[in-house]
Amino acid sequence: MEIRVDDLTGSKVKELIMNHLRMMEAQSPPESIHALNLDGLRRPDVTFWSAWEKCELLGCGALKELDAQHGEIKSMKTASGQLRKGVSKKILQHIIDEAQKRGYNRLSLETGSIEEFFPARKLYESFGFNYCRPFSNYREDKNSVFMTKEI
Template identity: 30%
Template sequence: MLHLKRTTSENKDFLSLIRQLDAFLAITDGDEHDFYNQFNSTKGLQHVLVTYIDDAAVGCGAIRKYDEQTMEVKRMFTTAQSRGNGVASQVLKELEKWSLELGYKKCVLETGTRQLEAIALYKKNGYQLIPCYGQYLNVENSLCFEKIM
């Protein structure tokens, strides 16, 4: 049975999933991993979601304030054995719901051009490609998306 838990970045299951995510990204990002990793700190995240199937943590995501109307989606991850089962879409939808509850009107996010599954996920869930923002401006291998809710 799938269960979504709202928590913070201090959650031990979230931290375990993030270690798996970082190992995955170290491979897919290659030489650019250090650049991207500097923007992926989980310290102090107050809006974290961990997804469980039965008692096993299988996915996660987080949101943080980007500006007065916008939350940024961060640290999306689903374990390899749980991919293709809709876990990531459920995490994303719950993060969007949480953003609305907090009074935000849209979500933005960045992903890498090599993250083909992530790109497909965001497009499937109504995210539109936008010009890269902030630290991702002029970064050749970054794609940025937004969804107005």
């Protein structure tokens, strides 16, 4: 698997992000959707990675800088044909490693509270993320859970 910084111009990556956004819209009310669109993922405070096996897109993830010591995980998504193959674990580890290289001492994230997000919450728990109060500009929301990890 090759994980590389991506400029979000390729059709496969665009399709994966649009699929991610459609899934969020189907599962959450608009005020509870915090996924970034393509323009949001291209902001200078966000680094976006895609994971590939030859020409096949496996998944993606992003890291948003909140401040000099705190990053936020965004847009973790595995391609539908790649589920349960360890793709998200490798991308998440890549993001954690990059956050450490940048000198962050904390990584946080927001994910959904409903059953469909259970696998994501279990993944983050397995990497040592703990549930926390809302961070940054987030507010309490019954449709969201917040997690953080000191690194």
